[in-house]
Amino acid sequence: MPAESLREKTVSPWQIHPVRIVAAKAEVPGVITYRLKFVDQNVEDAYSVSPGQFNMLYMPGYGESAISVSGYDEQNRELLQTVRVAGNVTRALSRLNVGDELGLRGPFGQGWPMKAAQGGHLVLIAGGLGFAPIRSAIEAAICHRGRYEKISILAGARSPDQLLYREQYEQWKAAQVELRLTVDRATPQWNGNVGVVPLLVDRLKISNPATATVMVCGPEVMMWYTVKSAIEQNISVERIWLSMERNMNCAIGHCGHCQFGPAFICKDGPVLRYDRIASYLKIKGL
Amino acid sequence: MGSVRNSKNRKKPKLAVFKFASCDGCQLSLLNAEEDLVSIGEAVEISHFLEASSHVEVGPYDLTLVEGSITTPGDRERIQEVRKQSRVLVTIGACATAGGIQALRNWGDHEEFQQAVYPHPEFLDTLATSTAISDHVQVDFELRGCPVNKKQLVELITDILHQRKPRFPRHAVCLECKQSGTVCVAVTRGIPCLGPITQAGCGGLCPGYDRGCYGCFGPTAQANVSGLSHWLLKHDMPKTELVPLLRNFNAGATPFREEGNRLAREQDTELE
Amino acid sequence: MEYGNRQLLAKEGLQDLILAMQALEYMVIGPKIEQEAIVYEEINSLEDLPRGWTDLQTAGTYRIKRRDDDAYFGYVVGPRSLKHYLHPPRQLVATATRDGQRWEFESIENIEQKYAFLGVRACEIAAMRVQDRVFLQGDYVDPLYAKRRESALIVAVNCTMAAPTCFCTSMQTGPRCTDGYDLALTELAEAFVIEAGSDKGEKILRDLPCSPVTTADLEQARKLQQQAVEQISKTMNPVNLREDLLENLNHDRWEETARRCLSCANCTMVCPTCFCSTVEEVVDLSGDNIERRRTWDSCFDIDFSYQNGSIVRNDIRSRYRQWLTHKLATWHDQFDQSGCVGCGRCITWCPVGIDLTEEVAVIREKKCSE
Secondary structure (H helix, E strand, C coil): CCHHHHHHHCCCCCCCEEEEEEEEEEEECCEEEEEEEECCHHHHHHCCCCCCCEEEEEECCCEEEEEEEEEEECCCCEEEEEEECCCHHHHHHHCCCCCCEEEEEEEECECCCCCCCCCCEEEEEEEHHHHHHHHHHHHHHHHCHHHCCEEEEEEEECCHHHCCCHHHHHHHHHCCCEEEEEECCCCCCCCCEECCHHHHHHHCCCCCCCCCEEEEECCHHHHHHHHHHHHHCCCCHHHEEEECCCCCCCCCCCCCCCEECCEECCCCCEEEEHHHHHHHHCCCCC | CCCCCCCCCCCCCEEEEEECECCCHHHHHHHCCCHHHHHHHHHCEEEEECCCCCCCCCCCEEEEEEECEECCHHHHHHHHHHHHCEEEEEEECHHHHHCCHHHHHHHCCHHHHHHHHCCCHHHCCCCCCCECHHHCCCCCEEECECCECHHHHHHHHHHHHCCCCCCCCCCEHHHHHHHCCCCCHHHHHCCCCCHHHEECCCCCHHHHCCCCCCCCCCECCCCCHHHHHHHHHHCCCCHHHHHHHHCCCCCCCHHHHHHHHHHHHHHHHHHC | CCCCCCEEEECCHHHHHHHHHHHCCCEEEEEEEECCEEEEEECCCHHHCCCCEEEEEECCEEEEEECCCCCCCCCCCCCCCCHHHHCCCEEEEEEEEEECCEEEEEECCCCCCCEEEEEECHHHHHHHHHHHHHHCCCCCCCHHHHHHHHHCEEEEECCCCCCCCCCHHHHCCCCCCCCCCCEEEEECCCEEEEEECCHHHHHHHHCCCEEECCHHHHHHHHHHHHHHHHHCCCCCCCCCHHHHHHCCCCCHHHHHHHHHCCCCCHHHHHCCCCCCEEEEEEECCCCCEEEEEEEECCCCCHHHHEECCEECCCCHHHHHHHHHHHHHHHHHHHHCCCCCCCCCHHHHCCCCCCCHHHHHHHHHHCCCCC
């Protein structure tokens, strides 16, 4: 587990490390992607993150916010974190400038099963801000393109201007990745799909469902219908993975906030195998 | 909620404190903040705070604290003007957030009270009700308590200065009692205590002094008032005591008011 | 090493034990009458103990009462448990200090205070082990809990009586202490039977003014322990409890309970295993000095499940269900054991007397079809 290495260096899981904002890019209104770099090189050396894991970003005086890792630039050793400006912490973060420092604990949790997905069709599905953790899987898969028979990205947003990471699309396609986009509300310029994400799943050609792996992140209701569509495409429930979200407060399974049935989303998740949580997804207010 | 700092080079944000029908106790909480008050004074310009200074500046104000409830036609007009002059308006205390103890008049005969108390009621110009500020204007944030907790008040001002949305606990007083080691007076002594349905913030003050909570911080979010009253009635508390327990400093707060009214109606039926 | 060499300690010998623990620089935490209850507090001498007092507990009520003897431990369990000290309600975990344009972050790792707990019951030892599982035996270790726990001395007391709220026999945690203690006492009419359960305990025991125990003493101890077992009337069958609850997440009973439950969190505060917390950001006016304080929180707090502007468990029904199913069902998935030790605190200290064993019984009686 990658978190091991960091743990050896710092005794307390409460220890926060300073990171510097190297770049900040406004993705869509209210959503910013930051490039963060550790200030302390020893911490940077020990840091290792897997796609789908998350960090706790800390704004002193405001608190922490759990943000999934959208990518790790190995060359420059910079973390990519896409943040929606919503609460006190993210609003304070959005007021920082390039060069400013904030705090970080992590990485935490279980990421995407990139290894188990090898050899088959990798279907990466994102809804809205759910693109953030999916992006880390895309980067990892492209990095080892040969390990996957086929890679498809299915992503949806409310409107075309709400789609994240648009400047990456050409690069992904160039890496022989199939990219299908859909929006709820089209604009005159939009010539892609209109409709919900599960429709993209229904139309997807899956070469061999027995070896295909589905990874989904988005609003719970979107994931629910996406999974239904994936099952109709004969993908086994054991090969469907969801990245779940709950209120993550301590990130180490000690505070109880992020429980979802038997799972602590912070340490058993955020990526969970569908069949292990299927019965709980149906229960309201769990 | 708006923020009081819109640009870095602006001068200090202007703070105003306005009083409506109230006892001034919440304003005193601010004056009692001592060294914190000094720091607040450095961070903001106190533009209107009659309890502290007769120096008055005109609006608009960046942050306005409102104490007291609306009980006169004049105040009903004045609060509209205060709202217009305030970027962020925060009500402080039970009077401003729920009508206060004076909301008991809402159940009484206004005319009769006037006759009984004043030799010349004809000089009075009052409303038949005492109502919360939020019944009249949009309120950005409410600070509970009778009086408000000094620490929460300072924290609120600090939060707003640092562009944080204030987030105070909405859970029951019971958590504070247990955290501070106070043993439950309801369970050990059968003292009627509104703690389980009252919002935290006082630190469990009354139970810490061997008294039941009388709900001065108002109801918790989703307060199950009837759950508590069922238990108390089952344990021989007469309705004649239970109704006044609920009709106290936060008599006008919806969950307390509704259950108090329901019990009072039952009481009336039983008497018939 | 084998322990369990039982000896007899005179009643006054308890003072020697307290002194011995103090000499080893422990803060002795034991039973004391405070605020009309027998609570764990700092003990300075034998005089502080609730000698000749007992407690009467039922759902929603607790009273202390004079006994007709001079027993030191003639009561059951009070509102506080070891959790109050090992996982305290408020705890500084980290700080942030501004240094010009930069921030310095520190985590708190050292605690000097070491505790000796006197009068610990079997269910409380079991509860401590449940919390050990949470804070010490997962992927992450809580450094503060670890320090306190490792340095703690446990002087257990075998129960000789039970309250109507006790059901440790169902949860298989008591009433007799079998392990997990440094010293264990059984209070007889005239003396204590004392035995060590660890090297630490053995060392202390060696210097206490003990005398050999007789067969009659042991027989009396056995009878008294049996008396506690026999007084336990409450039951909750743990077999299939997890399944019975998880298969009934839409049972009508949750709604019915929600009409009585005040969502006040008392059950979670007094529960010796409930571990939920939140971190508060305590900021000075300058914003330059920050303390990150962990405080007890509860699944009954409406904002506990706050997420992205909405509340996941937005009614009392779902909050009560979360508490009960976590305690009795999903705890098994998470920590391979039940989160309930059968101490009955949640029953006694519920201000409206909700009894979880009754709730379970009703759910089991009429399972929902779904």
